[in-house]
Amino acid sequence: MSSEDQTALEALNFANLGLSPKVLSAVVDAGYTTPTPIQAGAIPHALQGKDVLGIAQTGTGKTASFVLPMLTRLEKGRARARMPRTLILEPTRELAAQVEENFVRYGKNHRLNIALLIGGVSFDDQEKKLERGADVLIATPGRLLDHFERGKLLLTGVEILVIDEADRMLDMGFIPDIERICKLIPFTRQTLFFSATMPPEITKLTEQFLHAPVRIEVSRAATTATNIVQRLVKSGSKPWEKRAVLRELIRSEADSLKNAIIFCNRKVDVSELFRSLIKYDFDAGALHGDMDQRARMTMLSNFRDGRLKLLVASDVAARGLDIPDVSHVFNFDVPIHAEDYVHRIGRTGRAGRSGKSFTIATKSDTKNVDAIEKLIGQKIEWHDGDLSTIFTSEGEEEQPRRGRAKARGEKRGEKRDRKPRGERHATPPVEPTAEDVAEQPSLVPAEVIEARRQRKQAIRSENSQRKSGPEEPGREERPARNDRPHRRRDDEANTVVGFGDDMPAFMKVAVKV
CATH class of the missing domain: 3.40.50.300 (P-loop containing nucleotide triphosphate hydrolases)
Incomplete structure (x- = not known):
């Protein structure tokens, strides 16, 4: 046309x-x-x-x-x-x-x-x-x-x-x-x-x-509305890292966020994210295919009427739901099928209104992001930097796997000194010394440590005396396991088969011929 x-x-x-x-x-x-x-x-x-x-x-x-x-x-x-x-x-x-x-x-x-x-x-x-x-x-x-x-x-x-x-x-x-x-x-x-x-x-x-x-x-197939602001948001690959990024996004958009739909790829992720948002005092509900029809319609009605601010949903809610005034869409997971992205963000910006969509992406989502950009025919801008720099929870920049050896000053192919398997992660507990107690008053007091040490020493000495001392009266020395006669290795010649000399009385009753 x-x-x-x-x-x-x-x-x-x-x-x-x-x-x-x-x-x-x-x-x-x-x-x-x-x-x-x-x-x-x-x-x-x-x-x-x-x-x-x-x-x-x-x-x-x-x-x-x-x-x-x-x-x-x-x-x-x-x-x-x-x-x-x-x-x-x-x-x-x-x-x-x-x-x-x-x-x-x-x-x-x-x-x-x-x-x-x-x-x-x-x-x-x-x-x-x-x-x-x-x-x-x-x-x-x-x-x-x-x-x-x-x-x-x-x-x-x-x-x-x-x-x-x-x-x-x-x-x-x-x-x-x-x-x-x-x-x-x-x-x-x-x-x-x-x-x-x-x-x-x-x-x-x-x-x-x-x-x-x-x-x-009326428009090119698989295009997105021009009145929707689209952004990609970088995140670590761990689920809890993505949840932290989502919470930060919701808080940063608090002034303009009227309500929002949060999309996940799997039903189990919908449940986990819903519980996490409730834990952090967000006004949220959940919608997925395992819910019965009455619960689904009630949840949609509450969200449409403004009694819920956030709706965590699977793709069952992505197509055609007529909720006219949704201000934000958050893609907690990058959709596997590029067409689903068009339908997800289409829940906002309806009837000429403006809207925003944020898609949380990890390094493993690069292929799916490229497929989405190819489908819609445009590049999606990054919200706060692309995936070339990802910061871990400790604030240190995560380096690519190939560059980690170089960052440690090692040559390629050089073997690292490794501890035995059992010693890599297991570290023995260290008892604080008197100097540690003096420098750090918050640790265990010195008199408590000394009492524990004396009690342990007494237990050790008592155990050593039992091993080396005389045997207790009335206690015979048990033979070694290999020297014990087998219970079934009695004199087989004297072994009685049947009742022996004790014949039951019913067998002595006379029988008429």
Whole structure:
């Protein structure tokens, strides 16, 4: 899309896009008048029934670009039991619940049945909604296929299919499920496909399931918003060193930090970092995939309403969460996949606001940092110097492994004098002397040391007397172990087998023949 076309689209308002009066009224009540570029480009084609391929960075209003035209088209017709009219596929429960909120907000003038099929919720409640007939079905792929295999859902009546956050679907391994679902839906459907990045696997998927799609790309794929200040922060490789760097960053940004999302690569790191922040009196919460649905929604609600200042999360929270006013994003771990960086920092700077992102990097993260800079097409500035100089906790500059021998004044290949293995780390405790006590009054007093010395000497002398003195009366000398006769080596000729002379009485009873 050229710059002139994009300027023309941005000059439009919602009234010129062809939406119905009911939808326009709800949009105005929500406080919106001018559509975003992705909305202005996708809505007219979606209203015409064309397939749309939308590519835009997060926070640009992709959700409304398919919710609004779907509401306009759903004003005619009625859903039948177990046969939804439209289907929206989302990669996570949070995104699915968020899309449902958008349908409730913009569809307040409509009487539509909306069904939400996600994990962590009772099957019975979801089946009741399907039995009433769903005009809009919002689901995650796994739960959708569960209902289909139970025979509670038919997909032959789907008119519009929306695949949202397709690149996240790829990362989570949902592509086989997406292919299976697309084969269960009529060939004549309309497909709306949205993604922030377009890796080769996603491009292949669009060629397979989209028919002559209209490509709406409001920005280069995998770019970051210009209103987000991005910085890299150096750190040591130890987890506690990274936690110390993060705490210092949070304290230094105290004046401008309203709230922040802190991203970790693993769920176990989320739990550890959350406990560490609580220990240091930070107002923090945690969000990861092992939490049940009610706890996750409660945590998100508390953060969105301002009852929590910091939210430690895994990548489950990185895609599409609509928290409009997040001032900071901290990447505690550099994301393994470069595309995740775009989605993480996209949680701040939404709807034209300014934001900041800080990524804590160690020397082992150099490869991932290079991949991120290559993807976004720009260099990320360092906050306080790059990784060429890392300072340890003692304040000494950490030297590279190859330069340590040179710093010690040794020649390359020269062997160092090493102590035996058992003597390298073990150092015997040293008893303070009288001079030490005189110089350092805080040590153990001299009279206590002398009493201990005399008691030890008495114990040693008593032990030595026992070893060298006469034996105690009544105590016989035990033979050596090798000279003792074996318990089973008695005179085998006199060994009695059986009962011997003691015959039991029951064996002496006369038996009648």
